[in-house]
Amino acid sequence: MAPTGLRAIKYNHPEGGRIIKLSWSPPRDKGKTPITKYLIEYRIPGDKWQGTVLKEAERPEFEISAVGADSQQYHVRVQAVNKVGKGPPSEYITVTFGMLVPFFELICDADCHNGYL
Numbered sequence: 151m152a153p154t155g156l157r158a159i160k161y162n163h164p165e166g167g168r169i170i171k172l173s174w175s176p177p178r179d180k181g182k183t184p185i186t187k188y189l190i191e192y193r194i195p196g197d198k199w200q201g202t203v204l205k206e207a208e209r210p211e212f213e214i215s216a217v218g219a220d221s222q223q224y225h226v227r228v229q230a231v232n233k234v235g236k237g238p239p240s241e242y243i244t245v246t247f248g249m250l251v252p253f254f255e256l257i258c259d260a261d262c263h264n265g266y267l
Contacts, residue, residue, distance in 0.1 A: 151177040151178050151179045151180075151237065151238070152177055152229070152230070152237060152238040152239055152240045152241075153174045153175060153176060153177055153188065153210065153228045153229070153230055153237075153240040154174065154175045154177070154178070154240065154241075155173075155174050155175040156172065156173075156174040156226070156227065156228055156240045156241065156242075156243050157172070157173055157174070157243065158170050158171065158172050158226070158243055158245050159171045159173075160245070160247070163215075167215055168215065168247070169213050169214065169215055170213070170214045170245055170247060171211065171212075171213050171214075172190065172211060172212045172213070172214065172226065172228075173210060173211040173212075174188075174210050174211075174228050174240060175210060176210055176230065177230050177237060180230070180232070181232060181234065181237075183232040183233045183234055184232060185230045185231065185232050186208075186231055186232055186233065187206045187207065187208055187230075187231050188206065188207045188208075188209075188210065188212075188228050188229065188230055188231065189203050189206055189228065189229045189231060189236065190203065190204045190205050190206070190207060190212055190226065190227075190228055191203055191204065191226070191227050191228070191229065191239065192204050192224045192225065192226045192227075193224070193225050194222070194223070194224060194225075195223050195224075195225055195244065199227075199239075204226075210228075221246075222246070222247065223244055223245070223246050224244070224245050224246075224247065225242040225243070225244055226242060226243055226244075226245055227239045227240050227241065227242040227243075228240045
């Protein structure tokens, strides 16, 4: 079974930057082997799902930072993975934001302020 209850909360980080916090519930039927990770996929509406993984997560939640204007819509969905393989994807949700960047992978350079672009 697929993860359920995928939702996104958008907020401003206290130190600057904008964040989307994704959360979901694990599949009701996890099979006989435990879930080892979740794959967070995204696409631009109208595009086909290409298996574009934004990030892998070990828990049923993840934070994404965004840069740029709130001008782009994305469809986001989640798949659970165990030793047997990938399960079916969750229903997708639509988020409107700037360019999505995995929160924990931001690289700070001269334009960076407190670790946020």
